[in-house]
Structure formats: structure tokens, C-alpha cells
Amino acid sequence: xxxxxxxxxxxxxxxxxxxxxxxxxxxxxxxxxxxxxxxxxxxxxxxxxxxxxxxxxxxxxxxxxxxxxxxxxxxxxxxxxxxxxxxxxxxxxxxxxxxxxxxxxxxxxxxxxxxxxxxxxxxxxxxxxxxxxxxxxxxxxxxxxxxxxxxxxxxxxxxxxxxxxxxxxxxxxxxxxxxxxxxxxxxxxxxxxxxxxxxxxxxxxxxxxxxxxxxxxxxxxxxxxxxxxxxxxxxxxxxxxxxxxxxxxxxxxxxxxxxxxxxxxxxxxxxxxxxxxxxxxxxxxxxxxxxxxxxxxxxxxxxxxxxxxxxxxxxxxxxxxxxxxxxxxxxxxxxxxxxxxxxxxxxxxxxxx
Amino acid sequence: xxxxxxxxxxxxxxxxxxxxxxxxxxxxxxxxxxxxxxxxxxxxxxxxxxxxxxxxxxxxxxxxxxxxxxxxxxxxxxxxxxxxxxxxxxxxxxxxxxxxxxxxxxxxxxxxxxxxxxxxxxxxxxxxxxxxxxxxxxxxxxxxxxxxxxxxxxxxxxxxxxxxxxxxxxxxxxxxxxxxxxxxxxxxxxxxxxxxxxxxxxxxxxxxxxxxxxxxxxxxxxxxxxxxxxxxxxxxxxxxxxxxxxxxxxxxxxxxxxxxxxxxxxxxxxxxxxxxxxxxxxxxxxxxxxxxxxxxxxxxxxxxxxxxxxxxxxxxxxxxxxxxxxxxxxxxxxxxxxxxxxxxxxxxxxxxxxxxxxxxxxxxxxxxxxxxxxxxxxxxxxxxxx
Numbered sequence: 001x002x003x004x005x006x007x008x009x010x011x012x013x014x015x016x017x018x019x020x021x022x023x024x025x026x027x028x029x030x031x032x033x034x035x036x037x038x039x040x041x042x043x044x045x046x047x048x049x050x051x052x053x054x055x056x057x058x059x060x061x062x063x064x065x066x067x068x069x070x071x072x073x074x075x076x077x078x079x080x081x082x083x084x085x086x087x088x089x090x091x092x093x094x095x096x097x098x099x100x101x102x103x104x105x106x107x108x109x110x111x112x113x114x115x116x117x118x119x120x121x122x123x124x125x126x127x128x129x130x131x132x133x134x135x136x137x138x139x140x141x142x143x144x145x146x147x148x149x150x151x152x153x154x155x156x157x158x159x160x161x162x163x164x165x166x167x168x169x170x171x172x173x174x175x176x177x178x179x180x181x182x183x184x185x186x187x188x189x190x191x192x193x194x195x196x197x198x199x200x201x202x203x204x205x206x207x208x209x210x211x212x213x214x215x216x217x218x219x220x221x222x223x224x225x226x227x228x229x230x231x232x233x234x235x236x237x238x239x240x241x242x243x244x245x246x247x248x249x250x251x252x253x254x255x256x257x258x259x260x261x262x263x264x265x266x267x268x269x270x271x272x273x274x275x276x277x278x279x280x281x282x283x284x285x286x287x288x289x290x291x292x293x294x295x296x297x298x299x300x301x302x303x304x305x306x307x308x309x310x311x312x313x314x315x316x317x318x319x320x321x322x323x324x325x326x327x328x329x330x331x332x333x334x335x336x337x338x339x340x341x342x343x344x345x346x347x348x349x350x351x352x353x
Numbered sequence: 354x355x356x357x358x359x360x361x362x363x364x365x366x367x368x369x370x371x372x373x374x375x376x377x378x379x380x381x382x383x384x385x386x387x388x389x390x391x392x393x394x395x396x397x398x399x400x401x402x403x404x405x406x407x408x409x410x411x412x413x414x415x416x417x418x419x420x421x422x423x424x425x426x427x428x429x430x431x432x433x434x435x436x437x438x439x440x441x442x443x444x445x446x447x448x449x450x451x452x453x454x455x456x457x458x459x460x461x462x463x464x465x466x467x468x469x470x471x472x473x474x475x476x477x478x479x480x481x482x483x484x485x486x487x488x489x490x491x492x493x494x495x496x497x498x499x500x501x502x503x504x505x506x507x508x509x510x511x512x513x514x515x516x517x518x519x520x521x522x523x524x525x526x527x528x529x530x531x532x533x534x535x536x537x538x539x540x541x542x543x544x545x546x547x548x549x550x551x552x553x554x555x556x557x558x559x560x561x562x563x564x565x566x567x568x569x570x571x572x573x574x575x576x577x578x579x580x581x582x583x584x585x586x587x588x589x590x591x592x593x594x595x596x597x598x599x600x601x602x603x604x605x606x607x608x609x610x611x612x613x614x615x616x617x618x619x620x621x622x623x624x625x626x627x628x629x630x631x632x633x634x635x636x637x638x639x640x641x642x643x644x645x646x647x648x649x650x651x652x653x654x655x656x657x658x659x660x661x662x663x664x665x666x667x668x669x670x671x672x673x674x675x676x677x678x679x680x681x682x683x684x685x686x687x688x689x690x691x692x693x694x695x696x697x698x699x700x701x702x703x704x705x706x707x708x709x710x711x712x713x714x715x716x717x718x719x720x721x722x723x724x725x726x727x728x729x730x731x732x733x734x735x736x737x738x739x
Contacts, residue, residue: 251647260354
């Protein structure tokens with residue numbers, strides 16, 4: 001039992017954080033928003049240059065062969081920065097799914113192009129009402145009842161669904177062309193389920209990052225803004241609001257990290273933990289963003305202050321890869337159908353056999 | 354990150370489980386706060402634990418421990434709570450003073466106090482608060498006057514848990530009369546049966562006398578009883594409080610077992626329960642899990658040489674609030690019977706939920722009120738100005 005990240009994992013996350021601190025500040029977001037673009041090429045090139053696209057793809061297929069624990073801190077950093085580009089969806093979800101289906105030649109070819117950074121891949125999963133970044137993707141992985149299909153860009157009509165988050169590019173598929181699946185439903189089930197769990201987990205990690213960013217923005221403002229001759233952050237009313245949020249964050253974080261460590265178990269225990277992580281991080285982000293608006297006062301309601309970027313992203317991710325009700329039911333399935341007690345914290349189906 | 358147990362850890366769990374199954378009393382002991390009889394029954398249990406070298410597994414073998422790490426301590430606690438073993442009457446000693454003694458005590462002090470603490474021969478109370486020094490602990494007025502090799506203690510301490518029946522207390526005294534606030538304070542031990550000590554029980558919300566006032570009138574103790582340097586009392590107390598809030602006072606197993614009982618209660622009453630009750634039950638489970646995971650993360654960090662910082666304050670807020678919500682949910686499941694004493698003919702399965710609920714209300718107050726903890730988080734974690 002050792003609940004710590006390795007030095008290497010921490011260093012990778014620090015490198016991504018550093019890069020995003022340089023290239024993904026709110027001023028950068030505003031510039032991108034003004035020109036109506038979805039990606040900043042310089043930033044995306046820098047991120048893919050780190051080899052992150054293949055982070056979760058096995059080494060023998062040309063990836064880095066990392067696991068969810070390695071990637072979870074990266075996803076957190078993406079949330080913290082409010083990253084517009086689809087690093088989490090592409091590298092965290094689509095490419096490992098594609099790798100799992102690479103017995104199919106079309107999938108293997110697409111994987112090579114995606115690992116080279118030529119294209120991104122978007123995933124259309126029944127858990128999500130929309131497909132994110134479908135217009136910029138080189139191909140779509142479409143999960144349906146009969147299996148997983150692969151659609152090249154341009155082969156399917158896309159209907160843009162405007163999101164309140166200026167960097168969420170959402171689409172519905174106009175009409176589904178007939179396409180032979182790259183994997184049938186039963187062959188793809190485990191990979192598709194794992195893709196969903198990665199989606200939920202890395203969304204939780206992003207929400208955790210968003211929550212901390214909202215607190216940090218509010219703290220910075222509360223130190224500067226003076227009223228009654230003192231910084232407003234010296235008043236207990238303000239301190240206690242922010243401390244309350246930080247407590248929520250502190251008790252969402254270990255759940256997110258444990259969920260990453262247990263993801264590969266793919267059982268009722270690990271799924272409940274992922275869902276718990278989603279719920280806890282989602283609530284922390286919701287409270288953090290609302291509190292950040294309040295601490296900023298009227299400025300918090302303005303377009304000028306950056307809080308709204310994170311408020312909107314938290315709102316957008318609240319029902320992404322499963323809504324609260326779905327995730328609560330996965331927790332319920334663990335609570336009501338599996339053993340409970342203090343010795344069950346790290347339980348798994350394998351350990352019970 | 355490896356969230357599985359090693360063979361050694363599994364074997365240790367099996368060893369604890371077997372010992373608990375063989376030794377935990379089949380019927381609950383009478384409360385240690387209600388009578389001398391209950392207190393002594395708990396002392397006897399502490400002695401039995403010590404015979405099995407289970408008194409404090411993290412302590413060095415020389416003081417009755419097993420020199421195990423904090424993950425193994427958590428395994429011990431999980432099995433302890435799983436077995437329904439008695440509450441630790443000496444928690445002020447073994448969980449609070451013990452670790453502090455280990456860090457600040459001299460070899461002679463450790464030899465004198467730790468073994469008898471681990472064995473239950475000496476049960477400890479904490480004597481920090483005063484009528485005018487609660488959240489503002491640095492306003493302590495009780496004095497320790499140096500006379501040769503002795504200190505002469507005077508003052509009025511209050512809210513001392515276990516002091517009614519305990520043997521010793523560790524108190525905060527102003528040893529430099531010219532000093533103010535955090536400076537000039539020392540941590541000094543005194544026997545509760547020493548000449549000049551008068552203990553006045555205070556009935557609690559539940560009618561039991563879990564805490565007391567202590568009046569000290571020219572109480573003479575040797576300077577040997579001072580922990581750390583003269584004037585170092587405040588920083589030692591803060592280190593103790595960090596351990597208290599951060600780790601040892603409330604082991605996660607306590608809340609996980611309570612959540613398990615809550616789920617059982619919910620199952621027995623499911624048809625009568627509203628949907629929001631179900632959601633609240635699930636939330637209690639998740640909160641207890643989140644606390645357990647957080648403590649395992651902290652334990653791993655401490656094993657690797659880390660220290661407890663201001664996050665101790667987040668722990669204290671989280672467990673005290675989850676404890677209240679958990680008990681409120683249980684009372685809502687019991688509905689109209691929630692107010693019944695166990696003796697009522699219609700009590701049915703009301704169990705100890707009401708006692709637990711009242712006790713949970715003390716959680717945000719003791720070990721430093723949650724409002725003070727929020728100030729600590731704001732100032733030391735978030736860096737907001739004082």
C-alpha cells in the first residue's frame with residue numbers, strides 16, 4: 001500500500017503545468033475566443049511535442065504505455081488551465097480505445113496517424129448527447145449497439161450545437177452512413193466500457209483542476225481588493241467561504257487519485273470509485289465557481305473577470321460522460337450489492353475470488 | 354501508487370482479526386464517562402490490549418509497541434472497529450500526548466510515561482482550555498511558578514475530557530509571568546490526585562460526565578514533568594493539535610463502520626424512506642470513503658518523511674461534518690421513534706443513534722472549533738491575510 005505518485009509522474013504533470021502556465025493563460029483564451037478558433041496551433045504543437053497524444057497507448061503500438069495514474073494529473077492540469085484543445089478527449093479516451101481496436105487494419109492505420117499528431121480522433125459515445133471537437137477531428141469513433149464504427153472526417157454530416165463554453169465545439173451527427181464496424185459489440189464491450197470509465201475519471205480530474213483554479217482566482221482577488229481599508233480576504237466571512245470550498249477539494253482529490261489507480265480493475269468497486277470521484281469533483285467545482293463569482297462581487301458577474309471561463313467549463317462537464325444521477329446509481333450498486341466495512345476500502349472483485 | 358496490500362500487510366490484518374475475535378468482549382462495556390465501574394472496565398481492556406502488545410502498534414517495542422508504520426496502524430484500526438472493540442479510554446494519552454512525547458520528550462520522560470500509557474496503568478486527560486481561553490487558547494492564565502526543582506501550578510482548567518476518573522493530565526501553563534499570548538507557556542504534566550487539585554465534573558448534553566473542570570491550588574510537581582523547554586509550550590501544543598486533528602483522533606474506520614450500520618438501518622426501513630434519504634445514505638458512504646482515502650494518502654506521505662501541515666484542519670472539518678450528517682440521516686430513517694430512549698417499549702432498533710447524534714454535535718467544537726480551523730486553512734493553506 002503506497003498512496004503516492006512517483007517522482008516521474010509528478011515531473012510529467014509539472015512539465016504540462018509549466019507549459020500551460022506559459023501558453024494557456026486567460027489572455028490566451030480571450031485571444032482565441034475573439035478569432036472564433038478552437039485550437040491554438042502553437043500550444044497544440046507544444047503539447048503533442050511532449051508525446052502526450054500516445055500517453056495511454058501501449059508502447060508496442062508506438063505510444064508511451066502509461067496508465068490512468070500517470071495521466072490523471074495531466075487531466076487535472078488541463079482543467080486548471082481551462083485548456084481549449086482536446087488533449088484529454090483525444091489522448092485520454094479516443095486513442096486508447098482506438099488502440100484496443102487496432103486488430104482492425106483501418107483502426108491501426110488511423111492510430112499511426114493520430115500518434116504522429118497528424119489528426120485527432122473524437123469519440124461518439126451513447127453516454128454523451130454530443131460529440132466534442134468532431135469538426136476538427138480526422139475521424140470519429142462511433143459507439144453503437146452493433147459495435148464501434150470508424151468514420152473518416154467529412155463522411156458524416158455534423159450539426160453544430162452551440163455551447164455556452166466558447167471552447168466546447170459540440171455536434172450531433174446528421175445522418176449515420178452505413179459503415180462496417182471495426183469491432184462488433186461483444187468484442188468491443190470491454191474496451192468501450194473502459195473508454196467510458198476513462199471519460200468519467202478524466203472529467204473528474206478536470207473538474208478538480210477547475211475547482212482549484214476558481215479558488216486560486218478568488219484568493220488572488222481577495223488579497224488585492226480593499227474595502228473598509230483592508231483586503232476583503234482578511235474578513236472571516238470571505239475566509240470561511242473559501243476554506244469551505246478548499247475542504248471539498250481536499251476530499252475529492254484522493255478519491256480521483258484512487259479511482260485512477262483502480263480503474264484497470266474494471267469491477268463494481270472501481271466503477272463506484274470513479275463515479276464517486278465524478279460526483280465529488282463535480283460538486284467541488286460547482287461550489288468553487290459559484291463562490292469565486294461571489295468573492296469577486298460585481299466584478300464576478302462581469303465578462304472582464306476570468307472566472308466565467310471556469311464556471312462555464314464546470315457547467316459543461318457536469319453531465320459529460322454520465323450525469324450525477326447515473327454516477328450515483330453506480331455508487332448505489334456498490335453500496336447495496338457488495339460488502340461494506342472498514343476493511344473494504346481497497347476491495348476488488350479479483351481479491352474476493 | 355499501489356492501492357493493494359502486500360503479503361505482510363495481509364498477514365498482519367489476519368493476525369489482528371484473529372486476536373480481536375478471541376478477545377473483544379461479547380457485550381459492550383458500560384460507558385467510561387458514566388461511572389468509575391465503566392472507566393475501570395475500559396482500563397482492564399487497555400491492559401488486555403497491552404498484554405497482546407496491541408496498545409499502540411506504531412510505538413517502539415521498548416514502550417510496549419510493535420514499531421509498525423502508519424498504514425499498518427490503519428489496518429489495526431480497521432480491524433479494531435470491525436470487531437466492535439471498546440472505545441479507547443486513554444485516547445488523550447495514546448493518540449495525542451504519546452506522539453508528542455515521542456518527539457519532544459527526554460529519554461527519561463519516555464521511559465517514565467510511555468509504557469504506563471500504553472499499558473493503561475495511567476490514563477490521561479488534557480488540560481488546555483480555561484473559562485477565558487477557549488478558541489483563544491493563547492489567553493491562558495493558569496500559572497506555573499518555578500521554585501527550585503519544582504513548578505507550583507495555579508489556575509482553573511475546563512472542558513477536560515476523561516478528567517473525572519483519569520490519573521494524569523497534561524496542561525498548558527504560563528511559566529513566564531512577564532509573558533503574553535503565545536510566549537512564556539509550558540506544557541506540564543500533573544497527577545489528578547495531587548494535593549491542591551480539585552476536579553469538578555460537568556454534566557454533558559447527554560447527562561454523562563465526560564468532561565470536567567480542574568481547579569489547581571498550589572499544586573507542586575517536579576520540573577521533570579515539563580515537556581520540552583520552558584516557554585516552548587505553545588509550539589508543542591500546536592504539534593499535538595496537528596496530530597489530533599490530522600490523523601489519530603478519528604480513524605476513518607470509525608466512520609466507515611457507522612456508514613455500514615447506516616446502510617443496514619436503511620435497508621431495514623427502505624419502504625418508509627423518502628428518495629432523498631437514499632441519496633443521503635449514499636453520501637454518508639462516500640464521505641466516509643473519501644476520509645479513509647485521504648488518511649491513507651496522508652499516512653503514505655508521512656511514512657516517506659512528510660509532515661502534517663494545515664491539511665489537518667481540513668480533516669477535522671470534514672470528519673466532524675460527515676459525522677453529523679450521517680447521524681442526522683439515521684435519525685430521519687428512524688422517524689417518529691428517533692426521540693425514544695432505548696428503554697422505551699416501542700424503541701425497536703433505535704440503537705445508539707441518538708447518543709451518536711448528540712456526540713457528533715461536539716465534533717465541530719472540540720479539538721479546536723471548526724471556525725478556527727477555517728481561519729487556519731484560509732491563512733496557512735490559501736495565504737489570505739490575517
